[in-house]
Amino acid sequence: NSNEVETQKVKETGVRALFSTLRDSLDEHYNTREIVIRHSKDITFQSKKLIYIGHRIINSSLDAILKEAAEKHKEIFQLFKDICVHLSGVNYFRYLRNMSNGFQEYTEAMAFLRYLEHGDLIKKDEIEANLLDESGNKFLQITDLDYVLGIADLTGELMRYAINSVGKGDHTRPLEICQFLRNLKAQFSLLNAKPNSPIGKKMEDMKSNLQKVELVCYALTIHGSEYPKEFYEFIVSEHSRSSESIYGH
Amino acid sequence: NSNEVETQKVKETGVRALFSTLRDSLDEHYNTREIVIRHSKDITFQSKKLIYIGHRIINSSLDAILKEAAEKHKEIFQLFKDICVHLSGVNYFRYLRNMSNGFQEYTEAMAFLRYLEHGDLIKKDEIEANLLDESGNKFLQITDLDYVLGIADLTGELMRYAINSVGKGDHTRPLEICQFLRNLKAQFSLLNAKPNSPIGKKMEDMKSNLQKVELVCYALTIHGSEYPKEFYEFIVSEHSRSSESIYGH
Amino acid sequence: MEAESNRRDEIHQLVKEYERICRNITVILNGVHSAQPGEIEAIARKALEKFSEVRQHIQSLAQIVPYQQYYRQLNLSSRYHDIWTRAVQTSNSLAAFAVYLLEERFITIEELQTLSGVPVNINNDLQEFHISVEEFLHSLINLTNELSRFAINSVTQGDYNRPIRISKFVKELHNGFQLLNLKNDxxxxxxxxxxxxxxxxxxxVYDVSLRKLNTSV
Amino acid sequence: MEAESNRRDEIHQLVKEYERICRNITVILNGVHSAQPGEIEAIARKALEKFSEVRQHIQSLAQIVPYQQYYRQLNLSSRYHDIWTRAVQTSNSLAAFAVYLLEERFITIEELQTLSGVPVNINNDLQEFHISVEEFLHSLINLTNELSRFAINSVTQGDYNRPIRISKFVKELHNGFQLLNLKNDxxxxxxxxxxxxxxxxxxxVYDVSLRKLNTSV
Amino acid sequence: MEAESNRRDEIHQLVKEYERICRNITVILNGVHSAQPGEIEAIARKALEKFSEVRQHIQSLAQIVPYQQYYRQLNLSSRYHDIWTRAVQTSNSLAAFAVYLLEERFITIEELQTLSGVPVNINNDLQEFHISVEEFLHSLINLTNELSRFAINSVTQGDYNRPIRISKFVKELHNGFQLLNLKNDxxxxxxxxxxxxxxxxxxxVYDVSLRKLNTSV
Amino acid sequence: MEAESNRRDEIHQLVKEYERICRNITVILNGVHSAQPGEIEAIARKALEKFSEVRQHIQSLAQIVPYQQYYRQLNLSSRYHDIWTRAVQTSNSLAAFAVYLLEERFITIEELQTLSGVPVNINNDLQEFHISVEEFLHSLINLTNELSRFAINSVTQGDYNRPIRISKFVKELHNGFQLLNLKNDxxxxxxxxxxxxxxxxxxxVYDVSLRKLNTSV
Amino acid sequence: MEAESNRRDEIHQLVKEYERICRNITVILNGVHSAQPGEIEAIARKALEKFSEVRQHIQSLAQIVPYQQYYRQLNLSSRYHDIWTRAVQTSNSLAAFAVYLLEERFITIEELQTLSGVPVNINNDLQEFHISVEEFLHSLINLTNELSRFAINSVTQGDYNRPIRISKFVKELHNGFQLLNLKNDxxxxxxxxxxxxxxxxxxxVYDVSLRKLNTSV
Amino acid sequence: MEAESNRRDEIHQLVKEYERICRNITVILNGVHSAQPGEIEAIARKALEKFSEVRQHIQSLAQIVPYQQYYRQLNLSSRYHDIWTRAVQTSNSLAAFAVYLLEERFITIEELQTLSGVPVNINNDLQEFHISVEEFLHSLINLTNELSRFAINSVTQGDYNRPIRISKFVKELHNGFQLLNLKNDxxxxxxxxxxxxxxxxxxxVYDVSLRKLNTSV
Ligand SMILES: [Mn+2]
Ligand SMILES: [Mn+2]
Structure with missing residues (x-):
């Protein structure tokens, strides 16, 4: 209609037909890209929420958290299902770039929950196993790169977890996390990433996260040196109990 | 003396001896680099003068120019001779980076003079043939890269030469230069340089130099279309003669 | 990973060859800037013949790019597609220029497909190797660069009417672009x-008209 | 040009291997951050043993770099030397750290030459493959990074005296640097x-001293 | 926050439509560059008619931009206003060009307000959607680009007097600008x-006068 | 345009004065870090008295900022508001600290309004000069910096119970912040x-408790 | 520091006024491009009269710039001198153009000094406010821009001999410049x-000569 | 121009020497961080003696910098002054630290002038070589860095009262700075x-007080 009117203004040559065709093609492509970007943003946002849920481990039971996470995961699952029709065939790679952030944050979230539950590193196919259709087939794949970058970001969350643990008087958790991060860093270092590559840049963040956790462990040792550990833990838990009672949670 | 006094302040360990050695080594290296940079700057400066001499072709005879250029070349030759002791062996490549501008500008100058004399492209070994010691051996080599970059800059000088020729009413010179630049550009394009490489970047300049010469040829055609060429040349030479007479050159 | 790395090397090798052919065609077509009006057609034909080599290389390329992985991301900054897109744009531009020189009209999508040996992805549904719509548009823009240079050199060669025809053609192209909802920066x-x-x-055209050098406006 | 291109590929390949060995040694030496004081020596020895492989690779490298072309410029932004300088700095740092762990002293230039199998270019006169003075200095700076991390982790491992010894060592190093006329930015x-x-x-050291955790200042 | 995000999407959508209309008017007005002198008026009228659509879109836009948030900063790099300013400048330029073509004079602020359906913020006191003075000035500058092109093409079309009138007009515009205290922006x-x-x-004008092609200076 | 430039200069001048007063109050309040417990109250009172000058300057400022142009963008990188926001945050922080020192409780919005002489834009509906909610929140964050410093210095001054009260206070503040949906990075x-x-x-608090220095937990 | 800040504001204010006067003179002198030959002299005189205002502003400026601080660096990117150099170059160019129009010769340094009311720093020894030699040279270059425009418009106005005189004048200027050892990029x-x-x-000149429009070459 | 280039080289050479002396004094003063309380005075005296060499070098420098060209811009990015300002700041800091170590008070401007052999430009009126007020302020800031480090190392050396004195001293310095109107630089x-x-x-101080290690608060 309005497009038809306007195309009449173009002189009647092959150009008009040619460009009308090109316009429709371009519009469709832009539109699909837009949808993918939106879904990726939504998945990123919801995955961040999943991570927030995980961090409540400080004040909640693991069971309660996993239950809440499973609810939130349903929403994310639906987002993946909705977008996968636009990512079929050649379009998977064509629009993957626009989906990449979503995959990475999802990886980070799933890896964090896995660490809370089992204390180990989630594998890529274990993440993908959450993305099965009715017939039990994987409907989306995460690229190796997105998996690795997501795991690199996990170290930031573990650093935060270690610091929060200290606040609760938990001395062993930071040491565990410290060792886990050291192993993770060793594995990453064997990936042979160039310093300016995406992984290379993330490795700088990982290094700094590990150093922060090492500083936490150091501080625990230094402070723990002046009095018995049990006494310290008692004070801490007393203190948190009394401040909790004020706000009733 | 003063160094000895100061080193006593460092406690008597291996460190003192170690760092004294390192200091002397570093100082020597910095010093050599400084000398090479100075010579490269001087050679660049003198080569630019050689190019200025070449541009006087508009008002002078070729013979007079070549004679003056030969005088100037003696100075440049001496600079090359002076620096070559610092560029022997491994040091040739170690400090080449600091010498590179000098080699390029020298190439540009020699190539420009050659074009003025013979209207063709100078070869790399023809340039190096100017750098022979007493026993007739080449004492310095120009790298392929410096040669190619110097030649790329030549196109800028030829563009200027074409424009100056028009001012003198010379119609055939710009057309000759235009064809020479087209051939040069075709040869460069076969070098297969990446767009972001040094040569790739220079190719953009070459393109724009060619386009300027093409515009000169175009303008000559357009203006020449309104009156006979001979008449135009007469007016131009009259005009230049009258303005020359005022300033007596 | 090794298989992928080998494939990438192979693709790079093919694209290098492909670019070499493009440079050869470029050298041929550059001839028009110093050619007499009567020689143009022969130059265009010679360039179009060379497209059998282009076709052959694109098709070799198409065969080694794994099915549906045309846009596969190799790392954060490049995709398979990035390796050859420049070359594809160049050969499209050359094809469009050659067709223009021969018949002074736009290349059709069908012609481009025949000359390149691969389809244009008009319906956004092709799974195999293809020319994207963006690549086609980029080469039309390249074409206008070449034509503006050609307009100038035609005058130098004494062909005063050609710039007028080129002007009309490029304005049509420009009006065509106005139909698009461009987003891609x-x-x-x-x-x-x-x-x-x-x-x-x-x-x-102004310089020519002002001096009444053209035979008819 | 083709010969040069092949040589460059070969060098890149060797440097890749060399870096792999360095990463292995890094993983070994990283062990000290979670080791008991008594285990340090064994870790250092194990790392030093690995240097036979480093030596072997540097020497292979030295053989394919053409005579006197150590600093040969390959294009405007890189030289032969740029390909491996990072790896050389890394292996120097690892050597200096291992020697420190074993004997709590500076590596000597002779030791570094023995461990790496190539000479240090102290007199600016070496024509063959060498370690430059800048590379050596860079690795001493790297060493201080590693030692500051080690001081912290030693405390976590209950070794309260080590930071004091590290502090003295690093200060000596710092005073040494003050003798240099640094120019290179x-x-x-x-x-x-x-x-x-x-x-x-x-x-x-402050945290440890304040709490009188160390056995003697 | 979600409401804001939706509103921004809606604004983007409207601006897209608005730009499409501007492109349509551009195609119409581009016609003058290859038109006979007698056809100019009809082209200008046709373009001005299209402004009913412009008006309609700007007004829809004005309705969804929240009151007084015209310059509201959405994030570090953009404001509501940034989304449409380019389109507003374009349609202003088109209006000014069409009015010039019809009557060879400046568009008045009243005319611009009528054609666009929103006020110009002359006194810096408008709270609602408006055209800023800067936007108006930018479109006058755009107009001079278009007129310099039109002067050239008029000669091509054999209208030798028009460049003289354009020259006078643009000089007046230039003198007008001299009254402003422009910041270094x-x-x-x-x-x-x-x-x-x-x-x-x-x-x-020189080319035409020299050749005495114009009917009277 | 000229009027605007003058106004901006005037605003800069006033903000400069305003900042000087803030620095004076800072010097006064800094005194608490080396004061005896009994001197705190007098210091707080002296600081609060100085707020008559703050009030006076903010109000002068409020009078020259044109109505409704609080957030007006002056050029690409700055807005009117940017000129004084730092100073406003500083004086808010100082007010909150002084009130805390006097009565160990949060400053109320009413108190802040009285001390500053301008309203806080709680309902996002103020057209005139105001303290934004973000500015208020920033100053509460600044307050915690000051309080953590004060906790440490209280111990130095032998006041072992104060850190416990500060701890409780800051936790309340933290819990308050958790109720917000922060988006602003x-x-x-x-x-x-x-x-x-x-x-x-x-x-x-732990340090003090463990050594049983406080009178009761 | 405060004094300096005030002084800078005052300088900016004065330069703004100064620029306004320059724009007024520009509008007057622009008149020559569409004037009849007989009107030129009157325009030049009118412009020169306006220089009393220029003089007055430069002198006010000279009085507030502190002695010997002409080139004082105010911060990393600007110096006092940078605030007004553009305006000084503009008014110099206008003076040179007006003098040329009146008597078809170069402005002398004495005339420029009289018109501007400040000395030119010929011997590099002035401590007070001055016009630098570079500024003088820049305005001569600006003059040639204006003269090339004037040559073209003279032909439009039917004054066919003027371009020849301008040509001679500009060549003299060019020869003068060749005597300088320019280094400043x-x-x-x-x-x-x-x-x-x-x-x-x-x-x-060629165009006019070829058509024998001029009265004598 | 050649003369200028030679002078610049000479200045660079002198500054290099000057920096070497500063590094020597740095090594001496660094000794305090691992010294016993009783050794501090001797170290400070030894450092101050070295200032005869500083004085000598600054004065040589002052002699070759041409009169009134202290801030002369040499090219777009540097001024004479930029060559030595880093060194001047360093030697000022060292002087201030040495005086503090000896007498636990601020260096006076007279002392700094005596130690450096050049005046401080307190009244912004010096034409000859001088230390600028900014340079003096920078070195006081450097001093606080050094003192925070010294406070920590004093505890390590068992001198528990020194941090308390340092704390008082640095707070005074901080209050002094509050009197300045610092630009945002x-x-x-x-x-x-x-x-x-x-x-x-x-x-x-907190750590020491908490553990009651100091002899009196
Ligand atoms: Mn994260
Ligand atoms: Mn050149």
Missing amino acids: QLRKRFDGIKYNIKRIEEV | QLRKRFDGIKYNIKRIEEV | QLRKRFDGIKYNIKRIEEV | QLRKRFDGIKYNIKRIEEV | QLRKRFDGIKYNIKRIEEV | QLRKRFDGIKYNIKRIEEV
């Missing part, structure tokens, strides 16, 4: 280049 | 990093 | 463009 | 600073 | 602009 | 560093 940015080329060509 | 810039590391280590 | 930079256009138009 | 980032301050203050 | 770069202007004026 | 930015140093020193 790169494309939109380069689109401004068409306007600049139109102005340059109009100035040539 | 990169080196001068990184030199400020030593000061930062000294401060960090001094804070560790 | 985007506007001042573009203002230099007017000078360039004046020189270009003067050269056209 | 700057605010969220600085919010992490509160956590750090809480941790630091808690450590002080 | 900015000046040297702009010097190339003279060459372009000479070429353009020569073309006008 | 390098100095203001670094000023925040003082606050950080105060906090760090207060924490040291």
